[in-house]
Amino acid sequence: MDTQQNTALTRALAEIPGPLPARGVIHIAIPHTDRFTVVGNHLAQHPDLSCTAVGIAVRIQSLPQGIEIGIKALAARCREGEKRVAAALRELEAFGYLQRVRDRLPSGRVITRTIFCNQPTALLRPRPTAIPRQPAATATPQTPAQAQAPAPAPSEVPTPAPAPAPALAPSPSPSPSPEPDMPEPPPVPPPPSFVTPPAAPLLVPLVPNPTAPKPPPPPLPQPVEPTPELDRAATALLSDLRRHTPEFTLSEADIRQLAPGVAAWLERAAHPDAIRRTLTTDLPHPLRRPALLLKHRLTALLPPPLPGVRDLTVPTRRRVTITPFQTCDDCDRAFRSPTPGHCRDCREDRTHRTHREHRTHRSGDTRAAAA
Structure with a gap:
């Protein structure tokens, strides 16, 4: 049977412009339309960060925003252990990608906010201010009334319109020297300077939006093979909780909703007393929504299935028999x-010698019979 060809890959390679390289990686870049994250090369190709830190x-x-990114939370999401996750977070914090800021709430409580910046070097550069500058107008002599008038604000300065020269320019004097009684015109004030606004703070606390959609809660566990016996036992266990803990006086609708979760526990060989103890121990005070608490504990504390007999057996190592050394007699x-005895060469010599003696003995018997 011939090797199957990937026509989609062949077509994608044919659409790459230019000749394909003879060695090295070949990129097939397909634009993402949803569920993608933009990552800069300064992070993906960082020379001092480990690959684990880049992946984290x-x-x-x-x-x-708002997702917990502690060591235990990341270790639960990734295959790396807590030690490797902690080392990666220390690397990111050393290079400015991750920072922890202590903040005080209006109630007076001090909390620690974890901030991740996708481009920390951009925070250190000054922010450019896009304020247009007005063209400098031609300086014209002003009258004392115009000089004493207050200058308008920068946002209210109108665009200077060209004024007729005869109305503003003074008439030429026949005498080259000015009159001694005429006061000197005041100096022209410089154009208003625009004050550069202060740069934004380097770190802005990332407060999660309270109206952001929350992820849906995990579903209640279901038994693999639901049977009437499991359903009956789960319903009886939930109905009996009020005898031990009066706060868990559940309605029939709540019992029907939570019965599959208890059945999943019973299917995994969990003892009813252990289930009751797990559901009713260490309760919050006051207990406002008992059915919701039971659903959370049935989902979050679900034990794994019991291992089989083969899973508990320790694999035995194959014993290798080592043949001891012997000395040929x-x-x-x-x-x-x-066992002790003769080596292979000596055994072969003894065998040949025995065959030769046997043939000699037979030939001697034959000659004796002929005589």
Whole structure:
């Protein structure tokens, strides 16, 4: 049977402009339309960050705001252990990608906010101010009334219109020297300077939007093979909770809704007393919504299935039998054998000698019979 060809890959390679490289990686860039995160090359190709730190940074950058990114939370999402996650977070914090800021709430409580910046070097550069400058107008002599008038605000300065020259220019004097009684015109005030607004703070606390959509809660566990016996036992266990804990006086609708979760526990060989103890221990005070608390505990504390007999058996190692060394009785040569005796060469010589003696003995008997 011939090798199957990937026509989609062949067509994608044909659409790449220019000749394909003879070695190295070939990129097939397909634009993303949804569920993508923009990552800069300064992070993806950082020379001093480990690949684990880069991967943790990309994972953090792809998460929405408000998601817990502690060591235990990231270790639960990734395959790396808590030690590697903690080392990666320290690397990101050393290079400015991750920062922890202590903030005080209006109630007086001090909390720690974890801030991740996708481009920390951009925070250190000054922010450009896009304020247009007005063209400098031609300086014209002003009258004392115009000089004493207050200058308008920068936002109210109108565009200077060209004024007729005869109305503003003074008439030429026949005498080259000015009159001594005429006061000197005041100096022209410089154009108003625009004050550069202060740069934005380097770190802005990322407060999650309270109206942001929350992720849906995990569904209630269901039994793999629901049976009437499991449903009956789960319903009886939920109905009996009020005898031990009066706060868990559930309605029939709540019992019907929570019965599949208890059935999943019973299917995994959980003892009813253990289920009751897990559901009713360490309750919050006051307990406002008992059915919701039971649903959370049935979902979050679901035990794994019991392992089988084969899973609990320790694999036995194959014992390798080592044949000891022996010394040949004839030539004193060392050879491997379970029992002492002769080596292979001596055994072959003894066999040939025995055959030769046997043939000699038969030939002698034949000659004797012929005589």
